[in-house]
Amino acid sequence: MGKFTVDADWLHWHQSPSKPEFVVPEGAVDAHCHVFGPGDQFPFAQERKYTPCDASKDQLWALRDYLGFSRNVIVQATCHGADNRALVDALNHSNGMARGVATVKADITDEELQALHAAGVRGVRFNFVKRLVDALPFDSLGTIAEKIKPLGWHIVIYFESQELPELYDFFTSLPTTVVVDHMGRPDISKPVDGSEFALFLKLMEENKNFWSKVSCPERLSLVGPEGRYEDVVPFAREVVTRFEDRVLWGTDWPHPNMKNHMPDDGHLVDVIPKIAPTEALQRKLLIDNPMRLYWAD
Numbered sequence: 001m002g003k004f005t006v007d008a009d010w011l012h013w014h015q016s017p018s019k020p021e022f023v024v025p026e027g028a029v030d031a032h033c034h035v036f037g038p039g040d041q042f043p044f045a046q047e048r049k050y051t052p053c054d055a056s057k058d059q060l061w062a063l064r065d066y067l068g069f070s071r072n073v074i075v076q077a078t079c080h081g082a083d084n085r086a087l088v089d090a091l092n093h094s095n096g097m098a099r100g101v102a103t104v105k106a107d108i109t110d111e112e113l114q115a116l117h118a119a120g121v122r123g124v125r126f127n128f129v130k131r132l133v134d135a136l137p138f139d140s141l142g143t144i145a146e147k148i149k150p151l152g153w154h155i156v157i158y159f160e161s162q163e164l165p166e167l168y169d170f171f172t173s174l175p176t177t178v179v180v181d182h183m184g185r186p187d188i189s190k191p192v193d194g195s196e197f198a199l200f201l202k203l204m205e206e207n208k209n210f211w212s213k214v215s216c217p218e219r220l221s222l223v224g225p226e227g228r229y230e231d232v233v234p235f236a237r238e239v240v241t242r243f244e245d246r247v248l249w250g251t252d253w254p255h256p257n258m259k260n261h262m263p264d265d266g267h268l269v270d271v272i273p274k275i276a277p278t279e280a281l282q283r284k285l286l287i288d289n290p291m292r293l294y295w296a297d
C-alpha cells in the first residue's frame with residue numbers, strides 16, 4: 001500500500017496500448033508527457049488538486065520505446081507543485097534522452113535554476129487552469145520570467161480558450177519563447193474558422209515567439225475514441241500547416257484527469273499523419289522543432 005490514496009474516480013493509464021500504424025520517424029520526440037511519483041519516493045504536493053496513480057520514469061521509457069519514439073520532454077505535473085524532484089530524477093536517469101519543463105516559485109535562486117538547467121530543464125510552466133492550480137499573480141510570474149530568460153529557457157502556458165481574451169495582453173508581454181499547451185484547449189464544438197479559434201490563431205500569427213503543442217485530441221474531442229478524435233483534426237492541422245516551424249507534439253501520457261475514457265496511446269500516434277499530412281511536416285513536428293527548442297546545445 002503506497003503513501004497516497006488515488007482519487008476514487010481516477011482512470012489508470014492504458015495498460016496495453018496498440019502498436020501504432022503510423023511509423024514515427026527515427027529520432028522523434030514525445031514533447032509533452034509527465035511522471036507521477038512514485039508517490040512513496042517522490043511525494044505529491046500538499047496543495048495538489050488531484051492524487052493520481054503512480055506513473056514512473058521506467059514506465060515512461062517503456063512507452064517511448066514501444067511507440068517508436070527516441071526522446072521525451074517531461075512537463076512538471078501540477079500534482080507535484082513546485083517540487084521538481086520526480087522530474088529531475090527522471091531527467092538524470094534518461095541518458096540525455098529527456099528534457100524537462102519545471103514549475104518554480106518567484107523566490108527561486110539562481111543556484112537552484114542552474115541545478116535544474118544542469119539536469120536538463122529548459123523551461124517553466126505557467127498554469128491558468130483553475131481546476132488544476134491556484135494561479136500565481138502576474139507580478140510573480142513576471143519575476144519568474146525575468147529570472148529564467150538569461151538561461152535561454154521558454155515559458156509553457158496552459159489555459160482554456162475562454163480565458164484567452166483576459167490573458168492575451170499578459171501572454172504577449174512575456175519576454176521569452178512561449179509554448180501553448182494543447183492548442184489553448186479550443187472548444188471544438190465551435191467552428192475552426194470561428195472567432196474563438198481565430199483569437200488563438202492571431203496570437204500565433206502576430207507573435208512569432210509563440211509555439212503550440214498540437215496535443216490532447218482526447219481532451220477536446222466530442223466524437224471520442226470511437227471516432228478516432230476526427231473532429232479535432234481540422235483544428236490541429238490548421239495549426240501545423242500555418243505554423244510548421246513552431247509546433248510540437250506529445251502523448252500527454254499518463255493523461256491526468258481523463259474522466260470519460262483513457263486513450264490508447266497507439267491511437268493517439270495514429271492521429272499524427274492526419275494533422276501533419278506530409279513527411280516534411282512530420283519531421284518538423286516530431287524532430288526538428290523539439291530538437292531546436294530542447295536540445296539546441
Ligand SMILES: O=C(O)c1cc(C(=O)O)oc(=O)c1
Binds near residue numbers: 256258
Ligand atoms: O488537463 C489536465 O488535467 C492536465 C493536467 C496536467 C497537470 O496536472 O500537470 O497537465 C496537463 O497537460 C493536462
